[in-house]
Amino acid sequence: MLNVIGKRILSFCVVLNTFITYIFISNTLVISTVQAEVIHSERSLYTNILVEDKDDLRCLKFNVKSNKTRQSCQLKSEPQKLVFNYTKLLLTGLLVNPEPKRILIIGLGGGTMSNTLHQLLPDSYIDNVEIDESVIKVARQYFGFLENEQIKTYSQDGRVFVKRALLKKQEYDWIILDAFNGDYIPEHLMTKEFLQEIKKLLSQKGILTANTFSSSKLYAYESATYKSVFGHFYQVSIKDNSNRIILARKSGLEPIIDRNKLTEEQVNKEKDKLALELLALGVDVEKLYQNMKSTATSQNWEDDNPVLTDQFAPANLLNID
């Protein structure tokens, strides 16, 4: 009985905390309507890189003029907190595979994801792959991107890295594909052949989370391509957001946590532990569960849509609104 009450209190605290966190973050965002100060700008081989400070918020921006410009932000006072929704959504990976030992992140940004995962999973190995050397430098210099014995960074094209890793017979438990920024799409990272390589690189329990921004016709092509390789997958998105997270498992979908096999207590214990850790980062697990939809139950594209291949990959042309 006491145990139950304890849990109630705990979950109440969880909700309250989340609420406070949200207020805190939204306040920060409201206050920060002040003109942002550009503290670093540079033209790299691939894009324009800008680092902006607005009060407590520090953001990395690519290609300023685009309204779809993708940002990687952190609160300077609390760098471990995840500010943007898509980074939180990527953590749904942990609900499906709670203990990934080897993680591959393709697309570094400010290095926030790598830092967060290291904090959550201090024993795991993280490989970061980023094509743009300048982005890596900026992440180190302005976003406290952490590298050590366990966290490595490779300045390489994602596809080349994956192919080389396959040759070396490496395996990853979690691959995070975050190389799309809503602006230009690296077409060779969207094809069926690439996803098959990713799938091969995953361990038996391994998962893929891809942060994608496809709109217009590309949405259906992209979805069909993922389905052709992984079968059904989860889509995680928030309504008024242009991106969605695709969450796929190497061995196909099964219920997130098979609630029939575990007793309710076990389920809650698992969830609470993760919930508390995630909460420290400003992530509400219940929200994550709510935003997850399996394509087995709700598929929002035509089944006979063609897939993207190395031979046929007009991703950028399809993404024109």
Add this chain to the structure above:
Amino acid sequence: MCVELLAGRILAPFFGSSVHIWGSIITVFMLSLSIGYLLGGKLSTRSASLSRYGVIFIVAGITLLPIVTSSTWLMEAIFIAIEDSRYGSLLASTVLFFIPTIILGMLSPYSVRLLVKDSNESGQVAGKLYFVSTLGSALGTIITSFYFVMWFDINTIVISVSLLLSLLGGTAIVLAKVNSSFSSLNTQGDISHA
């Protein structure tokens, strides 16, 4: 240019889309074009004829075909042999595009040889040729990148280019045959007049 544009696509699965990929492709195309110009000019000094011109077209078409048939295993072998994707992509684009581009490059000087009748108009003929070929390159670039890649597979486009070149070559050879029988008739006529 159509093929050059596709080259980026063809190499990307193995060598990525880093800046140096385009460096490799453009280097190989420029190098092989320059060699092609030299060889084409040389060849045109030895009994140049329309039918030989046609043969060059057909050979160019045929040498494009390995891009369709063998590019995957060739690139895989190079990918495994060379760790550095700069030199990997340079070698791969050399293996795939060097020879067909040399032969395509031979066409320009050979055309000048066939079209120039006297040295006075040579500048104008060369000017027109540059105009046509560069305009063609521009059209090939824009149509391929804007539409073809959305409508067709890469292989389909390369095979079509190859077929088109062979067709042009065939036409040139047929024309040469017709012309020669026509001109021999003319000669006979001249003789009978005499």
